[in-house]
Amino acid sequence: EVQLLESGGGLVQPGGSLRLSCAVSGFAFSSFAMSWIRQAPGKGLQWVSTISVSGGSIYYTDSVKGRFTISRDNSKNTLYLQMNSLRAEDTAIYYCAPPGTINYYYLDVWGKGTTVTVSS
């Protein structure tokens, strides 16, 4: 059974930093691209970032470019999101998201997410 355990969220002031982690089990983590998805309070789902298997290809949504850094440690089956210069609009639940298959990025497993609140 695939399990995703996101952690690292919390309350942070604008301009602050957080590092999110996602521990993955029951899944061939090192064989799949991974992504972060977020959901602001009362809003829809938004893709944030994707990292390839090796980490050699990385993509971000425009609003986080230059502020967020995605990374992974395949030896630890863990995905990370370093979030710097946080803004109020980054407030959301953050989910790590593996694809359903290697080539098809539907999301058939979800963790509980970790909540990030940016507020003074």
Place this chain on the structure above:
Amino acid sequence: EIVMTQSPATLSVSPGERATLSCRASQSVSINVAWYQQKPGQAPRLLIHGASTRATGIPARFSGSGSGTEFTLTISSLQSEDFAVYYCQQYNKWPPITFGQGTRLEIK
């Protein structure tokens, strides 16, 4: 970036009736569309992938159809537990994967 547009924003249907939710892509996405159900305080749950393939454990009253740019999620006979928010998502060209803005299905 492919934009996914869902309609209507809110749909009011009585229990036992059929609900039809729509999703339109800004360009062809073949059949690479998924549908999710989300209830308050919960993570989304995958219902459909490949436009029409039900995910594991999803009841047969949920069905998906469409290809290209037009997609539909149909719930044939609404149960009380089906009232939730539904999202479509394309994964034909990723990244980015993109989601519709959601349709809220409420009890009439």
